[in-house]
Amino acid sequence: MDRRIPDTATVEAAVALALRAPSAGNAQPWSWRIGYSTLHLFADVDRPASEPDLGERDVLLGCGAALHHVRVAFAALGWDAEVRRLPDPGDPAHLAVVTPHPAGRPTAGTTALAAAIPRRRTDRRPPAAWPVPREHLDALARAAAREDTRLDVVTEAVREGISGRRPGALGTGGEVLVLATATDDRMALLRAGEATSAVLLSATALGLASCPLPASRDALETFAGATPAHPQVLLRVGWAPPGSEPLPPTPRRRLGHVLEPLPAPPKYHHRLVTT
Numbered sequence: 001m002d003r004r005i006p007d008t009a010t011v012e013a014a015v016a017l018a019l020r021a022p023s024a025g026n027a028q029p030w031s032w033r034i035g036y037s038t039l040h041l042f043a044d045v046d047r048p049a050s051e052p053d054l055g056e057r058d059v060l061l062g063c064g065a066a067l068h069h070v071r072v073a074f075a076a077l078g079w080d081a082e083v084r085r086l087p088d089p090g091d092p093a094h095l096a097v098v099t100p101h102p103a104g105r106p107t108a109g110t111t112a113l114a115a116a117i118p119r120r121r122t123d124r125r126p127p128a129a130w131p132v133p134r135e136h137l138d139a140l141a142r143a144a145a146r147e148d149t150r151l152d153v154v155t156e157a158v159r160e161g162i163s164g165r166r167p168g169a170l171g172t173g174g175e176v177l178v179l180a181t182a183t184d185d186r187m188a189l190l191r192a193g194e195a196t197s198a199v200l201l202s203a204t205a206l207g208l209a210s211c212p213l214p215a216s217r218d219a220l221e222t223f224a225g226a227t228p229a230h231p232q233v234l235l236r237v238g239w240a241p242p243g244s245e246p247l248p249p250t251p252r253r254r255l256g257h258v259l260e261p262l263p264a265p266p267k268y269h270h271r272l273v274t275t
């Protein structure tokens with residue numbers, strides 16, 4: 001057994017956890033392919049006509065969230081995930097190549113983040129009035145920064161201004177966070193998706209309820225004053241009201257539907273035929 005690469009059961013366990021990633025409309029716009037020593041993330045563009053057609057930004061954000069989930073899962077299983085993003089300029093659907101390397105025992109923080117994956121829910125209920133501690137918000141900002149993404153807490157004044165122009169857009173209670181990137185391209189959206197996952201899992205590990213908020217281009221423009229960077233994602237975090245029931249998990253596609261072997265490149269087909 002080659003101990004430098006994870007066995008199939010480990011890769012399947014990591015991808016199974018990554019299936020729990022959030023995505024707009026729960027579209028799950030990803031597919032995974034296993035190579036010999038690599039795992040490949042693709043945007044799932046061949047979707048059945050019965051399923052909603054996501055725009056490219058929601059595909060990249062959702063796939064970014066799945067990519068961060070798989071990184072956390074590998075780390076908790078004892079593997080460092082080296083990631084090459086947008087590896088093939090000729091194939092825009094090929095979003096990342098993940099190469100796991102053996103790592104030491106996971107840290108307590110990594111294990112806590114992985115344990116948050118099955119517990120995280122999009123909680124659309126209004127949060128309790130209790131404030132979110134500054135230290136928690138700082139921890140969420142650090143989690144986003146590690147993904148090259150800036151997190152700003154929307155101030156009360158900006159929030160009131162936006163609610164005046166877009167009534168009900170931000171709901172009440174909790175804190176509204178805007179995730180923003182230095183550039184506004186496909187790489188930035190993928191990274192913003194990874195940051196979304198990092199912030200949501202960190203919030204869950206801290207005991208906070210969380211919810212992505214609708215973020216059309218139009219809605220994001222109203223946040224231009226809340227951050228010096230390009231706003232990409234809006235999140236609300238807060239405390240679930242005391243006594244509120246836990247939310248059931250939303251369904252996901254089966255592992256067998258989203259994980260398949262990477263087809264060997266043509267030169268290897270040739271070798272197989274001639275030897």
Ligand SMILES: Cc1cc2nc3c(=O)[nH]c(=O)nc-3n(C[C@H](O)[C@H](O)[C@H](O)COP(=O)(O)O)c2cc1C
Nearest residue numbers: 022023024025026061062121122212213214215250
């Ligand atoms: C990029 C992105 C955009 C989203 N937009 C919204 C939204 O506008 N409104 C909403 O209620 N939920 C939104 N969600 C949350 C999804 O609906 C949710 O992740 C999905 O239904 C799966 O449920 P779960 O997060 O509880 O696992 C969004 C999630 C992502 C990643």
